[in-house]
Amino acid sequence: MITSGSHFISEIYKMMSDQKIILTYLGDVTPEITNAILKAIKTDDARFNNEVVTKKKVYKIIVECLENITRHSERVERKMSQSIFLLGRDDDNYYIITGNYIYGSQVDSLKSVLNEVNNMNKEQIKDKYREILNEGKISEKGGAGLGIIDIALKSENNIEYEFVPIDSDVSFYIFKVQVSKNQI
């Protein structure tokens, strides 16, 4: 696979440069990995062209995305724990994309939360956030969809998603959110 090392690296380099991929990770999303990714983003002002507000939003969304993955992968067996995380950009937006295995039984409830927030305006999303928060039924593991609602609130863009069935029990959950750069 990676026999011709230098050629392979050149290919990867070209692909990541062309696609404007800032950071990508494949593997277990452990707390240590989460911390490392967040540290890299926190200290990287140059890459964000000193767009403080955008960077803050991207940072917050990445936290929620990675914590969602950690929550799910604790439930899916170890053999299915490999996830992908990608941060990219183009001229107008930053993109945060994740992919991770979840149980098929989780698909419907996730879909309904995602569809619900995608069909709401900002004020409605805020009301929903407050409602869930005040019900206080958020477990450390469950999150009650608050993370997704928080992401929708911060990104102010629709969330794109896809569930790819792997077998009778497991699906691969692809999640994509974008943050528009500040029009200063």
Place this chain on the structure above:
Amino acid sequence: MDALRLDSTEFTPKVIFDPAGGKFEISGESRPENSGKFYEPLINWLDQYKNNAKSGSINFEFRFEYFNSSSAKYILDILKHINTINQNGCKVKIKWSFDALDEDMKESGEEFSKLIDVPFEFVSIE
């Protein structure tokens, strides 16, 4: 009651609960690996305190750089305790400080303020 003080770490906030000085503060970043483990001792401390505090006045300042969604419900818990302390006769002033560029953090404060009776003073830090 003894004061409770915690230094900030990279992912947990600085905490000062000082009844003698009337100064209460939570500031910095809140993304604990386990939010319950971090916040429950704070809630327990306030549980005890609210039974003792029946007079006087305190200032409670929140100055978050960032908090994650699993910290949010504990922050609301803390606010509900503050609300009770105020109802019990110890006057509480709540200050919600935020980075001037961080509109999201200001909005978060506005959302929290809708859920309790004590009004917030919003302070934008340049």
